[in-house]
Amino acid sequence: MKRFCISLAASTSSLLSLVPLLVSGAANAGGFALNEMSSSSLGNAHAGGAAAAEDVGTVFYNPAGLARLPGRQFMVNGAAIRPSAEFSNRGSVSATGGPLAGGNGGDAGDWAFVPSLFYAMDINPRMRFGIGVQAPFGLKTEYDAGWVGRYQALKSELKTVNINPVLAYQVNEQVSLGAGISAQYIKVDLSRAIDFGTVCVGGLGAAACAPAGFLPQARDGAVTVEGNDWGYGFNLGALFAPNESMRFGLAYRSKITHSLSGDARYSRPAGLPAPLAASPVFTDTGVSAGLTLPDSFSMSAYADLNRKWAAMADATWMHWSRFKELRIHFNNGAPDSVTPEQWRNTWRVSLGVNYRHNDTWKLRGGIAFDQTPVPNGFRTPRVPDANRRWLAVGAQFKPSRHGSWDFGFAHLFVHDASINKAEPPVGGTLIGDYNNDVNILSVQYNRLF
Numbered sequence: 302m303k304r305f306c307i308s309l310a311a312s313t314s315s316l317l318s319l320v321p322l323l324v325s326g327a328a329n330a331g332g333f334a335l336n337e338m339s340s341s342s343l344g345n346a347h348a349g350g351a352a353a354a355e356d357v358g359t360v361f362y363n364p365a366g367l368a369r370l371p372g373r374q375f376m377v378n379g380a381a382i383r384p385s386a387e388f389s390n391r392g393s394v395s396a397t398g399g400p401l402a403g404g405n406g407g408d409a410g411d412w413a414f415v416p417s418l419f420y421a422m423d424i425n426p427r428m429r430f431g432i433g434v435q436a437p438f439g440l441k442t443e444y445d446a447g448w449v450g451r452y453q454a455l456k457s458e459l460k461t462v463n464i465n466p467v468l469a470y471q472v473n474e475q476v477s478l479g480a481g482i483s484a485q486y487i488k489v490d491l492s493r494a495i496d497f498g499t500v501c502v503g504g505l506g507a508a509a510c511a512p513a514g515f516l517p518q519a520r521d522g523a524v525t526v527e528g529n530d531w532g533y534g535f536n537l538g539a540l541f542a543p544n545e546s547m548r549f550g551l552a553y554r555s556k557i558t559h560s561l562s563g564d565a566r567y568s569r570p571a572g573l574p575a576p577l578a579a580s581p582v583f584t585d586t587g588v589s590a591g592l593t594l595p596d597s598f599s600m601s602a603y604a605d606l607n608r609k610w611a612a613m614a615d616a617t618w619m620h621w622s623r624f625k626e627l628r629i630h631f632n633n634g635a636p637d638s639v640t641p642e643q644w645r646n647t648w649r650v651s652l653g654v655n656y657r658h659n660d661t662w663k664l665r666g667g668i669a670f671d672q673t674p675v676p677n678g679f680r681t682p683r684v685p686d687a688n689r690r691w692l693a694v695g696a697q698f699k700p701s702r703h704g705s706w707d708f709g710f711a712h713l714f715v716h717d718a719s720i721n722k723a724e725p726p727v728g729g730t731l732i733g734d735y736n737n738d739v740n741i742l743s744v745q746y747n748r749l750f
Contacts (some may be wrong), residue, residue, distance in 0.1 A: 360421065
């Protein structure tokens with residue numbers, strides 16, 4: 302037991318020292334969920350995620366799968382994700398009824414690197430310990446400063462780090478169970494422009510504002526809101542193997558509720574009329590907001606059809622309907638910023654196949670359909686999400702019994718998305734269409750000690 306505790310402490314310390322690297326900035330699943338914890342899973346479009354248990358990435362997908370992986374194992378995975386979100390203006394209107402000025406904002410997506418780390422070891426012949434550090438949620442959209450929708454969004458970034466120790470117990474040859482806890486850090490950074498010209502004219506009148514150049518869309522400022530928090534949850538799993546060639550998996554990840562706190566920083570244009578300059582509404586202040594990240598439930602199947610071919614399937618449900626609104630409270634007395642969201646629950650279904658060429662090479666493929674939680678009437682420029690179809694391929698190179706490399710690539714065909722979003726009282730109405738897609742490239746190294 303003493304040797305186990307020393308090994309466990311050293312392994313955990315090594316993983317946690319890399320936590321600062323695990324920040325994500327790209328959403329690829331519906332909403333702002335991330336699934337890229339394993340290149341092998343990506344190569345199958347995450348089909349069979351809760352049943353395959355091919356590597357220690359199963360800590361995240363189904364902790365019960367650790368019962369199939371004896372010995373000490375380490376895995377490091379890195380995913381490069383490139384979402385693209387290009388807006389086309391279709392007659393956006395300012396708060397005063399005229400057209401909103403500005404360009405289309407460029408491509409709001411950009412490359413993001415999402416790493417994950419896993420370690421597992423035996424406690425006794427029936428019980429195993431594992432730990433993973435992942436980024437299960439992430440988002441980043443960023444537009445050109447003068448774009449037409451600047452009064453609704455400039456930059457939107459959400460980062461998470463999830464520390465997830467688990468235990469797996471082999472009940473018998475057919476049944477394994479697993480459970481774990483999650484400590485999750487979240488950081489959110491949101492910014493938008495403020496039309497101080499419209500604020501001035503609406504509050505003081507054109508006669509007081511025009512001499513100083515404060516006219517609608519002529520004198521912009523900005524606000525940046527940042528907040529962070531730690532939250533806690535758990536995950537459960539079960540794996541059933543009626544025979545050597547077939548497995549079924551069930552996995553549940555709980556919701557995690559965050560109470561974020563941070564600050565709001567304002568950039569005000571020079572020459573702001575005295576009544577507005579003296580207003581506490583546009584002064585730097587503390588902020589707070591609540592955000593509940595969804596629970597999820599997965600059902601997966603895996604079957605070896607023969608010594609060369611294997612097939613797998615998955616259906617995952619996410620409880621996104623918890624996200625009713627984004628409400629930010631300002632300590633300086635300004636009204637709460639409230640964005641209605643009204644997200645809906647989603648399903649993601651996938652199918653995959655593996656072809657074992659020989660003991661060194663394995664080839665993978667998969668397809669998936671992933672629903673968006675965003676209703677058409679509530680789409681925002683911060684998350685211009687839509688339904689998506691996945692096409693994925695991958696390969697495993699195993700030069701020795703103790704080490705292997707996995708590679709995965711997926712292209713996500715994202716449906717075109719329309720937007721008609723009003724931002725009262727001075728943000729105007731953003732009207733247009735989004736053309737989106739996502740590319741993901743992932744590399745993974747596995748080591749058995």
